[in-house]
Amino acid sequence: MPAVTLSRWTMSYFTVAAGFLLAAETAMAAGFGYPSVAIGAPATLIVVHMVAIGWLSLALTGALFQFVPVLIAKPLLSGNLVLPALALIAGGLIVLLFGFFALDHPLLAEHHCLAIGGALLVAGFLLAGFVLARTLWSGRPLALPARFAGAGLASLIATIFLGLVFAVTLSGSIFTGWGVALLTNAVPVHAFIGLAGWLSFTAMGVSYRLLSMFMLSPELDRKSSTFVFAAGAALLAIVVFAGSYAAIAGSFGPGTLVAGLVAGAVVLAVYGNDVLALFRRRRRKKLELNSQAAAMALILFGISAAAIAALLGAGRFDALVIAAIYLFVFGWLSGLVLSQLYKIVPFLTWLESFGPILGRMPAPRVQDLVNEARGRRWFVLYFAAVLAAAAALAFGLHYLFRAAMAAQVLGTAGILFETVRARRLHYATGKFPADLKKPRLLFCAASPSSKGD
């Protein structure tokens, strides 16, 4: 029996995540949330958390269950907690969203949905974090990409605990002076550590390995990537502790912000240089669609991060910053996740369907499971729509924003549809034995790699 290392429930995480993305984008196209209402309005909080938790965090967590064992060449530990974690996170998110909804409806005011939803989310992410942290611990000493994942997990824990403080304070369940101070002043810390620490820093670490694997690039000079890790992790820790302390003490000076932005810009510049080196030194000259789309996401990462830093450094928090954050979330983070789903899903599908017959009969390649010409159209539409939506936000053109959002929904749906087709072996027909069982959409049927201890 081969030592299968397929994560059984990663596909379930991807499916739930994709559902939240489509729902959030459709809601925005219908005029729900910012810019139709204020940035801090409950409707905006609903779509923001659908995207940040429901889509990005679930997709990244699901991918890490598959990818952390690859990074450390060890099996996933406590894998029996993976599905309960998904149920807690998805359930907790739905309760949290209802809690946000109730903020706008006085009849529903007597509720503790925010606190309950927040607690369920914390429980779910702690379970998922435990599985990943325990697995990482077994792989010490950790390779650099795995250390990024460790720092990303620490950022996740910081994000959800700050979020929990906000949720219990907002719902009135527990009312403390420092809780109110954090809710009033530390929302930027919560957003930063979630988007930059958990989602981006983890993705950056994983990208070092994925880009090198998929493009056949030689290993990088470790000095620069070690610098990105060490300086980035230190910066994230400073933001969490100093930012939270300053929020409670009410002493957050603009000098601190500028120093943080400059340090962040240096880290990103070194990372950008590393990524460029990976692309330049690749042995595989023809880029696959997933790498092309990832390159686009990385370009938008650079543009949006630079714009956010410059605008915040100039003391502006207006429509332009929101447009830049939109570009960061949908151009960089969502663009990257969609591009990697388009690769990871066919890869997992190949392993599940063709791994067992390899060597006994002809098997297709992973690339035979996708139709890049069709996939490319949807990626082009997606990224064009994201750029148009960000521009519409920047210039306050609300109807154009909704039209761009509608195109973005279409682009997203197209990419996801093509990914499902790969999963269902649509394009590989005729290249495999007729009696081969098609894989299930929601889970991998091969023996799980994890030890359920």
Add this chain to the structure above:
Amino acid sequence: MASDPQTLSDHVRFILRSVIDPEIGLNIVDLGLVYDVKADSEGHVSIVMTTTTRGCPATGYLKQASEDAANSVVGVTSTETQLTYDPPWNPSMIDEEAKKEMGIQ
């Protein structure tokens, strides 16, 4: 009857070309993943191979596929496959002809 060990190992090496690396789409011999194939006069075959990435989820399948393919060669009585990452694989190990075919430099 067992074949001549050299001929047998050549046959095994040939049949290993039917095993492809799913990601790159090239067979594991031309890709340079098969470091050594030895056969003895009893038909016992030992294969030393690697994978493009340590910890790759396809590792178990590639190892099993190599054994299945080798065992299908007439004259092979048993096959043992050993995985190694010393030296680690790198793209310069790909067969020159195959590199051209795959657009790899």
